[in-house]
Amino acid sequence: MSSEKPRKTATQLVTGGRKKEFTGSVVNVPVWRASTHLYCDVASLEAGKETNADGRFFYGRRGSPTQWALADALTGMEPGAAGTMLYPSGVAAISCALLSVLRPGDVLLMTDNAYDPSRSFADGFLKRFGIETRYFDPLITDYGSLFCERTRAILLEAPGSLTFEVQDVPAICAEAKKRGVVTLLDNTWATPYFFTALNKGVDMTILAATKYIVGHSDVMLGCVTTHEKYWTRLRQTAQQLGQIVSPDDAFLASRGLRTLAVRMNAHEASALKIARWLQTRPEVETVLHPALPECPGHAFWARDFTGSSGLFSFVLKGSKAKAAAFVDALDLFGIGYSWGGFESLALPVHPETCRSEVPWDTSRNIIRLQIGLEDSDDLIADLESAFGQTTGLD
Ligand SMILES: Cc1ncc(COP(=O)(O)O)c(C=O)c1O
Incomplete structure (x- = not known):
């Protein structure tokens, strides 16, 4: 069978993340419960510190094959993605993604139909750190008028999860790109199954995986997928903020993904x-x-x-x-x-x-x-x- 042929999404959902080094000889990636990873000698312990690479043991906060396999599968759902970070809730995913790009003095643009806790994070936490949030009509068409010198990022949600206005995501992203503004999208409603975000111009796509990815109302989880340009800062911010998802929750999310x-x-x-x-x-x-x-x-x-x-x-x-x-x-x-x-x-x-x-x-x-x-x-x-x-x- 040729592995060159592009695979359909349903196939990717079944195969994603199931690398031999993660699964061993079983179908599903086992639940690796671990805080401490043991090294065979001091040299490999030191080497782990130096490379700080994903996909190899370092310490429990950096995850294990159970979390890496889920992240891998989610990355595979978004053409052009460099990687995915996992978070213990959708709200944690939204806040960590924003924190990875914003600095004091910046202006954040947020669609007025955004999920309420996204607004609370902006109006409470971000404001205290000198970041101003300006809300805009999700159906605005004069996109250029949104931006100012200080605009650093824009958070979209299409559709909004109460009133369901759908935004022109590609057009807003194109305007943002011209000005070097980072675009983030809460893509929880569609998931990459119905809307691949990065190839529409979005820089960081966010899911409350608690919803459709897990699909069984028994796990809280979030994720952010991004391309090369923002991958390092997204990953470093999550690590600096100590974000980690339990292997049991990652396992259940991988199981949800299959269906x-x-x-x-x-x-x-x-x-x-x-x-x-x-x-x-x-x-x-x-x-x-x-x-x-x-x-x-x-x-x-x-x-x-x-x-x-x-x-x-x-x-x-x-x-x-x-x-x-x-x-x-x-x-x-x-x-x-x-x-x-x-x-x-x-x-x-x-x-x-x-x-x-x-x-x-x-x-x-x-x-x-x-x-x-x-x-x-x-x-x-x-x-x-x-x-x-x-x-x-x-
Ligand atoms: C659109 C949207 N985004 C994000 C979230 C946050 O997800 P979580 O509940 O996993 O923090 C929710 C939760 O209801 C939501 O509806």
């Missing part, structure tokens, strides 16, 4: 079916799903993404009390934060509390759905029953 393609295809089909059904309901004002033309930025999704995942929102007509009653009336959907697992979730969300540039009309009540792997007919029946139980409420 990412089938899970994402299933999430996509079911979520789209439910989103289209919701469009027909008189109780629904609008459905915010990037693959539907009524979603802001849909054209960018259609141009740049190869698919859509299982998370979307809809605006329910009526009051906040009705939105809460609707969610309470659901039976198959759990009420909880997070998403990307095998189980469906629903919750009312309040974008007005986490944006500053583009106000959200507080009379419009959003319900966010994470569509899991249950049968879509059962999920539709559950939603239909909740609509029935809340008829008559304003």
Whole structure:
């Protein structure tokens, strides 16, 4: 069999990271629990210190084959990538990526629909270190007007995880590149399965691997993948901040990765079916799903993404009390934060509390759905029953 032929993504997900030196003679990379690695002699101990290379034992904080194999597999998902760092949560991945490029006095640009804790990190931690954050409308088209002399980095999120506006990522990255500004993208919604970021111009692509990569709602994990130019500083920052992921969590994430393609295809089909059904309901004002033309930025999704995942929102007509009653009336959907697992979730969300540039009309009540792997007919029946139980409420 020729190894020259470019492999399809689903194949890469199955084979990625499974190097012989990591797996030995078994299919999966074993869980290497280790703080101390033993050296055969002093010379090899000294050599380890000198090369500071990845992929060889040094000390537990630098990982073991279990973590290296996962990082390797994630790097393989992004054409042009030099490496991937792992973090104990998605938020740790976002903050460490930003810290690897920002300095006091810099301006950070952040899309106004960014995940709320990304904003908290910028408005709290970064501000204390003399870094100013300016928020911008995710649907701005005059990209050039965003930048100033002090702009060092720009954090994008496409689509936003509450209101689902999709940004023109390649155009914003092209403008940033002209000015030497580093582009970072929270790519958790699409994952590299539906959106390879580095070949669209992004410098650092970030995943809350807690969601689709792990896929089973049982591990917190984050990762950042970047190309050669930023790899050393990303890696050094993570090491200096003492970031390490447990081998058990890395093992579970690698296991999740093997089924990412089938899970994402299933999430996509079911979520789209439910989103289209919701469009027909008189109780629904609008459905915010990037693959539907009524979603802001849909054209960018259609141009740049190869698919859509299982998370979307809809605006329910009526009051906040009705939105809460609707969610309470659901039976198959759990009420909880997070998403990307095998189980469906629903919750009312309040974008007005986490944006500053583009106000959200507080009379419009959003319900966010994470569509899991249950049968879509059962999920539709559950939603239909909740609509029935809340008829008559304003
Ligand atoms: C879009 C997005 N990015 C990042 C994160 C943070 O991930 P974690 O919960 O693993 O810290 C989340 C979590 O909900 C998220 O929704």
